[in-house]
Amino acid sequence: MSWPGADAQAAGVWPHRHLLDVDQLTLAELEQCLDVAVEMRERRTRREALDLLRGEVVGLAFHEPSTRTRVSFELAAKALGAEVVDLRIEASSVSKGESLVDTLRTLEQTGVSTIVLRHPMSGAPYLAARSCGARIVNAGDGTHAHPTQALVDALTLREALGPLEGKKIAIVGDIGHSRVARSNMHSLTALGASVWLAGPRAWVAGFAGWPGVTVADRLEDALVDADAVMALRIQLEREAGDGAVASLREYTAEWGLDEARMSRARPGAPLLHPGPTNEGVEITAELAASKRSLIGTQVANGVPIRMAVLSLLAR
């Protein structure tokens, strides 16, 4: 069968061996990823056989708990005909002190050609990419990057808003510790959107001066006339841990999203959240379940985006 997306960008070998962050993708490559994902979704809906990775083994090396990212990668790999090896870290030699490099080399030596890596330390996928021969897909590293989530969000927004050129996207919450926010800043600004950040000062101050990014002093400034709003998960374990907020209650009072605050955005402006949500903390339960919410769509777009990434890297 022909490669999905071939029409979007004539032939052409995908130039990247790894997907470490979206910063490595040109605008054309970003759009190609999204186009391939759309095609993947359609073919999957038609139950077409997609055996683009037949004979390949995809290894899942999740060093952090994950549900939706892990499941979507597994489903994506299997939908493309690959075998999947799930390295259960808690039951692996990692728990006995084996290094990341040794673990990945072991996977590689057992025939794994693509490793999907989630790791609590920023930069771990870069170490992986220069230490073993397998293709590396970053499924989230520390507080640095989550490129496939950014692609999911870009696809979700593009389908909700059309082309993102000139659109205002507000990202609210713990920006500083968010790998999702960082990757989204790259992809959304590359696609022509302006990104507004809002949150406690300690969590947003470091981004002042980034091209295409505006740090808002007040939540209202970020929300007014926003074409879409993205809420981030507050890490409950961080409550009062770094002094940025005195308490979750105070955070919710100042930065929490509800329908009233969302009314400052453009009418019907969609709400995104990478999940899992803390309902009643960063967003109300009503808002999460409202028509604005594209949280379910984000989850649904997870599999085709990961199919697109896995298949493009295998070209």
Add this chain to the structure above:
Amino acid sequence: MSIFGSISDPAATFLLTGARVVDPSAGEDRVRDLAVVDGLLADPAALPADAPRIDASGFVATPGLCDLHTHLREPGLERAETIASGTRAAARGGFTTVCAMPNTDPPPDDSESVRWILDRAGGAASRVRVVAAATQGRGGEQPTNVVELAASGIVGVSDDGAAIGSGAVARELLAGLASLGLPLIEHAEDARTAQGSVMRAGPTATRLGLAGWPESAELSMVERDIALAEETGAWVHFTHLSTAGALEAIRRAKRRGIRVTCDVTPHHLALTDDWVAGWRGFAWEEPGGVAADPFGAPLDAALAYDPACRVNPPLASRGDAMALLAGVADGTIDAIATDHAPHPRERKGVEFGAAAPGMIGLETALSLGLAAVESGSLELVRLIEALSTKPASLIGETRSLAAGSVADLVVFDAGARWRLGASGLASTSSNTPLLGMELPGVVRMTVAGGRITYRDGLDARRLSPGCGTMRTAHPAASDGCRSARTRNSIRMRDQASGASSGRRSCSPASSSSSLSACSASTGRSGCWWCFSSSTWSCSSSSA
């Protein structure tokens, strides 16, 4: 034969001709000859007629370098470094003295352990001075017996790797040190402020998603210790200073007459936090990297998050690095110290955040300094002062190239370039982000206390008397002059046999290879003085 000698070798005698002699102690910067007779600098007229002559024209000769901050890792961490390997690295880098920091296992916290190190260093390739632990086991709680330690010959106390966290403990230590004239060498870091951080706070840390070490972590500790130094009248030396704010605090304290001194590492002068993101330009070069534009370029998978760039204190911003360079230039910063911190591969070949902090520096310090000189950021004489005469004076050593002084010097080719490779390092470890880079400045010879502790790359053309005689008259020369004693006896017998003192040149015995090939092929295996091996013959020449 080894390119290294030791401080217990017989004293050397030779004439170094035509070197650019830079001696900050005498305000000297001119081309002249340097004569060494039995380990002492002498008037060339006093040199024996048949003494070896080394043509050093085009090279620079300065007083031997002195490192206030070296991690030799022995005892306990010998996989990273030993006293033997670390001092060889020192000699190769032009250092004639290194101050061994107490980050060992166990740390030297009593006179017996200090003496163990000094005994162990008796035949090393550079002098070893000991910085003892400031608190028992470097635990930060119980001060060591500084009176007893002072008697064992230490040059200071420190819990390097951590500051003395308790102000009360620091005060007690300083009160004890005040009458001894020894410094508390402080690693200025407020542990709670810096907790969990792995690089310098700023745009690059934000871009990389790495927890950042704020400037206040250093400044607050510097301010505390300045106050304690003023209160006790004791001497605090701040080591591996990394921020402009702390430097300014020290500048103010010095103006007020408080006894504080400080050093900075070569990597905090030349490298910036952008190196963690993969940028590979020096601080004084065109600003670039992530700090200049977070979206400017994707991270380079081959270089980003290089654990070799993880140091403590972390690499600073460009603004800090330039301020520190200015601090060296105006003398506020007393010394450049390497913080040579070797680590085995398993402690560095891991995630950036899990890597042991520290990089090696003994073999690259002079080169980084010369790079700064080449850039116009620093004058050569000031660089040598910060690497040699000033740190030496802080530990009670002298450095002078005046006749009558003990010969303690380094000869280097400032214009030559070398490419740093792991296999060419004398250190056991190779944890430096400079690997693969071409650096200026090649050390050709190091003389510590009158003994040649390192020599390499001195072209055979640069030497004259004795080479042919040595090879033909003394077969021992062809098997590599294995020991200093052998070398010395060869020289003695050469003198006795009346070897010609005319100029000689070396040439290949069986080929017409160039002289540079001679040097390249024999530098590590030939005889001590002419560096020719058994496959090369040396002959007299009337030229």
